[in-house]
Amino acid sequence: MSTALLTDKYELTMLAAALRDGSAHRHCTFEVFARRLPEGRRYGVVAGTGRFLEALEDFTFDDDALASVSGFLDPATLEFLASYRFAGDVDGYAEGELYFPESPVLSVHGSFAECVILETLVLSILNHDSAVASAAARMVSAAEGxxxxxxxxxxxxxxxxxxxxxxxxxxxxxxxxxxxxxxxxxxxxxxxxxxxxxxxxxxxxxxxxxxxxxxxxxxxxxxxxxxxxxxxxxxxxxxxxxxxxxxxxxxxxxxxxxxxxxxxxxxxxxxxxxxxxxxxxxxxxxxxxxxxxxxxxxxxxxxxxxxxxxxxxxxxxGSGAPTAGMVYKLVEVDGRPVQKRSAHKESHGGRKAALRLAKPSGTVVEEVVYRQGHRPEIGGKLTARPLTVELVRAGTRVGGDTDLAAARDRVAAGLRSLPWDGLGLSKGDPAIPTRLPAPA
Amino acid sequence: MSTALLTDKYELTMLAAALRDGSAHRHCTFEVFARRLPEGRRYGVVAGTGRFLEALEDFTFDDDALASVSGFLDPATLEFLASYRFAGDVDGYAEGELYFPESPVLSVHGSFAECVILETLVLSILNHDSAVASAAARMVSAAEGxxxxxxxxxxxxxxxxxxxxxxxxxxxxxxxxxxxxxxxxxxxxxxxxxxxxxxxxxxxxxxxxxxxxxxxxxxxxxxxxxxxxxxxxxxxxxxxxxxxxxxxxxxxxxxxxxxxxxxxxxxxxxxxxxxxxxxxxxxxxxxxxxxxxxxxxxxxxxxxxxxxxxxxxxxxxGSGAPTAGMVYKLVEVDGRPVQKRSAHKESHGGRKAALRLAKPSGTVVEEVVYRQGHRPEIGGKLTARPLTVELVRAGTRVGGDTDLAAARDRVAAGLRSLPWDGLGLSKGDPAIPTRLPAPA
Structure with a gap:
């Protein structure tokens, strides 16, 4: 079953305009992240990554899909879609990882044309599944075994x-x-x-x-x-x-x-x-x-x-938070960081990756988000676990779990790693702070 | 695509047990209704009826579906499922009708065996679609054209x-x-x-x-x-x-x-x-x-x-109410009304239908739910519009809209028919009271 129509119309009209003026071929990075956790939540759980990777393989425009968009697209755009197959790269948190505000949960790299049309598919899956997994994890910790x-x-x-x-x-x-x-x-x-x-x-x-x-x-x-x-x-x-x-x-x-x-x-x-x-x-x-x-x-x-x-x-x-509120933002164009500048909706430009710092006991203390290529030195006794893993390279899946057991283990390990107040059910701050890179 | 596995396991284990002791063949009515509207809402909008009628036609157990339930069902149950096709009747509110607490939004009639296994499918569709339509209608009335x-x-x-x-x-x-x-x-x-x-x-x-x-x-x-x-x-x-x-x-x-x-x-x-x-x-x-x-x-x-x-x-x-909270309750067995009797979860036994009473101006004043065959006389100048229509007879679809325009018109007419405070956005009581039949 093609997943290509699980898409907002504006992605295809942007594609058409960008193909027409040549900007469609610029190399872009789109980043999926949540600006904040649902009110009072102390952590989130990434879920849906595996479903997205499967849906990505089915994201091709068959005759039926092409026919249903032919009414508002020009021949060049339809031709592009007819041969579309994502050929870029995807990085991201492994499924089951905890996440915090601004965690770069998924990054999609490729031409503007091939990345922009995935927005709705990526977000629908990650927002739904992460909302449910995040609520479920709270219930699991409340049930104490x-x-x-x-x-x-x-x-x-x-x-x-x-x-x-x-x-x-x-x-x-x-x-x-x-x-x-x-x-x-x-x-x-x-x-x-x-x-x-x-x-x-x-x-x-x-x-x-x-x-x-x-x-x-x-x-x-x-x-x-x-x-x-x-x-x-x-x-x-x-x-x-x-x-x-x-x-x-x-x-x-x-x-x-x-x-x-x-x-x-x-x-x-x-x-x-x-x-x-x-x-x-x-x-x-x-x-x-x-x-x-x-x-x-x-x-x-x-x-x-x-x-x-x-x-x-x-x-x-999602126990009061039916969607995870993640967004899919263009953060880099031809190596240049970009960001929207309206009030209250700052997004931080540049391709990023993340580490999670933990004490020798295993208790986590900080999420460190850094610009790709600028991994910070972590001093002292803290361990730094890389969170960003390769999922797709040149259109071919190279990572992500083959079954759900690994993701399940990751959630369990993540919950064990939180500081004691991170498991509180009452409204609170994120369990650990997120360190952001300096504005690009 | 078969919809048969969009089902909770307990429906099939109940089926197995009921086939074994013969009770599976009793003639039953299951009723879909909401005990209450989401907090403070003044009306709900029925949506999903058309999707349910389509999904019902695809509710058959193909080899793949049978294989996936064969591990926990006996041969007689599997044989029943292999030849399953709903052959009963469905009545209900037309899609787009407003509904209120206890409105009999949908009724499914047939053998216990053929009705019980539809519970999850019916509720998933109506609860989701009605939640969205109910929120959407409030937005439409707020937008004033x-x-x-x-x-x-x-x-x-x-x-x-x-x-x-x-x-x-x-x-x-x-x-x-x-x-x-x-x-x-x-x-x-x-x-x-x-x-x-x-x-x-x-x-x-x-x-x-x-x-x-x-x-x-x-x-x-x-x-x-x-x-x-x-x-x-x-x-x-x-x-x-x-x-x-x-x-x-x-x-x-x-x-x-x-x-x-x-x-x-x-x-x-x-x-x-x-x-x-x-x-x-x-x-x-x-x-x-x-x-x-x-x-x-x-x-x-x-x-x-x-x-x-x-x-x-x-x-x-659903703007704070992501599910409509409708339930699917067995209300009649071989002509005898039945109901659960635990505290706080009264459901009213017996097969039912409904009328909506309106003043000559068209403004509605009351929802009248009555036991099938006991339609009350409505006196005075009030008009009584029947809400319950035939949707399926002996497994064949006989009603429901062929396109969405009729449902769209029904919502618009429903909103126009509400008393002035029924369109209030603040928390309030249902716009009109529901008159229930005397307990069976």
């Missing part, structure tokens, strides 16, 4: 859902509800049943409504255990949670895998349910909670006997 | 961007930056140039930096006018706006189509630029503004000589 399940597909665009599951997995989630994400990226798919399954087993209420509900619930639980085994997770809050837990253990026995609670005051309910399960001898039965959880609700349940969390809406919507 | 251009593709997932452009168009936007949306849905694509195009034309600064910038800007403007004609829109804020406007008119003459301002204090700048353009004789040159606009910023510019607005981030992220 307990597994998290991504179940937000229904709260976002159907294709965004797949990318969100991928981003959550990179950030450390244990799995997803989304089958397409399992198919596309090998993210483990998880999930058992909804309230509808219990309601399906409704029976005539008769004179005793409570007895009818118990029949309905036990019948549903029996069917689920029969189909999926006693290791399954039974959803116990369709009617009354205490009755639901009793029905679950009555049907499945104390070897039941888990119960799920999807409503109510979870802090209170989880402890009650734990006590009830233990009293029924189901000491190994786990408790899964899922009910509009975000990183704050997850953290608030730390002291409770929760075994795992299901997270939906807040994950796929 | 001035055109709005959707340019948020870079701030959302690359496929969600296409759906967002479609939803914005339905809600009354004049066009989109997104070429794929033009290709897929005929949404007019708009856009001319970015700051990068001016920066590309950078020249050696020499001793006079200001003169160098003017050369760069004039050179870029000349190239754009040469390629796109004087009717184009020149972006005048790369360096200094006053100089930018002067350069624009110097290059293009007073027949220039428009200038765009993308930064700064727009309220002040727009008036200055208008005065400057008029003084230069460019009285017909329009002013386009675009700089993190949302409905509030749009409304705040009402008194200024803005000709059109470009809206990005806030549009595609």
């Amino acid at each position: 307990r597994p998290l399940i991504e179940m937000g597909s229904r709260r976002t665009h159907e294709q965004a859902a797949i990318a969100a599951a991928r981003a959550a997995w990179i950030a450390g989630f244990a799995g997803t509800s989304n089958l397409a994400a399992q198919r596309a990226y090998g993210v483990p798919a998880l999930g058992t049943s909804a309230h509808a399954f219990t309601l399906l087993h409704t029976t005539d209420a008769g004179p005793d409504e409570r007895a009818a509900r118990d029949r309905s619930e036990r019948s549903a639980f029996a069917a689920q255990v029969d189909a999926l085994g006693v290791g399954t997770t039974l959803l116990v809050d369709t009617y009354d949670i205490t009755a639901g837990v009793a029905n679950a253990i009555a049907v499945a026995g104390p070897e039941l895998g888990a119960v799920r609670i999807d409503s109510g005051d979870l802090g209170v309910l989880v402890r009650q349910v734990r006590d009830q399960l233990d009293a029924l001898g189901a000491t190994g039965t786990k408790i899964v909670v899922s009910s509009d959880l975000d990183e704050f609700a997850i953290a608030a349940l730390r002291a409770e006997p929760v075994d795992s969390y299901g997270v939906g809406t807040s994950l796929v919507t | 001035r055109p709005l251009i959707e340019m948020g593709s870079r701030r959302t997932h690359e496929q969600a961007a296409i759906a967002a452009a479609r939803a914005a168009w339905i809600a009354g936007f004049a066009g989109t930056s997104n070429l794929a949306a033009q290709r897929a849905y005929g949404v007019p694509a708009l856009g001319t140039s970015a700051h990068a195009f001016t920066l590309l034309h950078t020249t050696d600064a020499g001793p006079d930096e200001r003169a160098a910038r003017d050369r760069s800007e004039r050179s870029a403007f000349a190239a754009q006018v040469d390629a796109l004609g004087v009717g184009t829109t020149l972006l005048v804020d790369t360096y200094d706006i006053t100089a930018g406007v002067a350069n624009a008119i110097a290059v293009a003459g007073p027949e220039l189509g428009a200038v765009r301002i993308d930064s700064g204090d727009l309220g002040v700048l727009v008036r200055q630029v208008r005065d400057q353009l008029d003084a230069l004789g460019a009285t017909g040159t329009k002013i386009v503004v675009s700089s993190d606009l949302d409905e509030f910023a749009i409304a705040a510019l009402r008194a200024e000589p803005v000709d059109s607005y470009g809206v990005g981030t806030s549009l595609v992220t």
Whole structure:
């Protein structure tokens, strides 16, 4: 599938104008960075790099794509597009790296013509996936080792859902509800049943409504255990949670895998349910909670006997920051740094790379962004880890992960490397400062 | 492309369990509704219905899809999926209708087996598209007739961007930056140039930096006018706006189509630029503004000589409400109403339809949701417009729009029908109350 029309019209009209006056062939660097983190966030997580590199390979204008832009482009521009294949270079942070304000997350080098038309594709992917991964990482650190399940597909665009599951997995989630994400990226798919399954087993209420509900619930639980085994997770809050837990253990026995609670005051309910399960001898039965959880609700349940969390809406919507706010800016033309000069929108000219400085303990202390070719000397006991890696050379992919495990490891390592207050969930400053090069 | 894996795993495990105990064949109604509007919103706009009806036709399990779920499903379930094609009925609000809390936006009728597995697909599409359309409609009413251009593709997932452009168009936007949306849905694509195009034309600064910038800007403007004609829109804020406007008119003459301002204090700048353009004789040159606009910023510019607005981030992220929060609930089994009974999550059982009551003036006064077959008598001078229409019968599409114009007209009519305070942008109650049927 061509990705070439995932593009804003103005990129092609700029291309047309630049081809006409010859400036299209100037050698350019475009840089992807975020001027700031979402309000109060202390770090971001780069995600989408791998998806972008795949989409770049499919960024060619087939007949259908050409036909749909032929109405507003001249023959020379259409000819350029017909043979277009990105032949430049891409550098950037590896997927799963943390980032901070002004981190040069991705750099695209080539002619103006070949670079300018990638703006929307690059940004759509990195802004979406990084927003989800950044929220997911906060949830992972809030959960302190307990597994998290991504179940937000229904709260976002159907294709965004797949990318969100991928981003959550990179950030450390244990799995997803989304089958397409399992198919596309090998993210483990998880999930058992909804309230509808219990309601399906409704029976005539008769004179005793409570007895009818118990029949309905036990019948549903029996069917689920029969189909999926006693290791399954039974959803116990369709009617009354205490009755639901009793029905679950009555049907499945104390070897039941888990119960799920999807409503109510979870802090209170989880402890009650734990006590009830233990009293029924189901000491190994786990408790899964899922009910509009975000990183704050997850953290608030730390002291409770929760075994795992299901997270939906807040994950796929970036928990208040649904886009990472990254921009794609022209920073260098034929070796000359350029930058916009309007108030409040300074961008720093020149092709750049970055290092992250850490103490011998591994705790990071500073992000150092420098002009390409001007790597600063780092003195003292600090280690300087290069963040900018080669991803594409002359149009050919030379880097980026071949599977998601490396990115997942990188997020985990990144979270471990933050100073203690960098993991705070409350609003704060970036966990480490960014040192910028002197204005060009 | 099969849409069958755009599904949460639990739908298929429920299916497996229900096939095993025979309950899968019970006749069910699932209902899509929002328990509440996003905080403070006064109405919502239904969008995505047409996309769902298309996706439903592609909801079949090909060999690839079957292979990817074969690891956790039994042979009987796989056999069911291999021959799956939805053969039930769908009713719902026409695309573009307004909705309110508890409005039965979509109803799916059929066997449990054929309905349950559509949950994620239905909700992903309606929640995303309705969130964007609902935000877009507020922007359209805030703009009071001035055109709005959707340019948020870079701030959302690359496929969600296409759906967002479609939803914005339905809600009354004049066009989109997104070429794929033009290709897929005929949404007019708009856009001319970015700051990068001016920066590309950078020249050696020499001793006079200001003169160098003017050369760069004039050179870029000349190239754009040469390629796109004087009717184009020149972006005048790369360096200094006053100089930018002067350069624009110097290059293009007073027949220039428009200038765009993308930064700064727009309220002040727009008036200055208008005065400057008029003084230069460019009285017909329009002013386009675009700089993190949302409905509030749009409304705040009402008194200024803005000709059109470009809206990005806030549009595609639903302006604070990135998902519509609709749910897909089993409400009826074999003719018997069912509902979950946990605290705070009441859903109202039984298959339902809806009317909207209006005064003779056309102003709406109430949403009436009723149990199917129990349409209430509406007395007095109120008119009662049925909202629930047939969309699919026995698996065949019988309704829904064939193009987007009808949906676009419906949003416009819906906005006109609201009581005056229903268009308020500040936080408020739903514009009209919803009358619910007595609990079943």
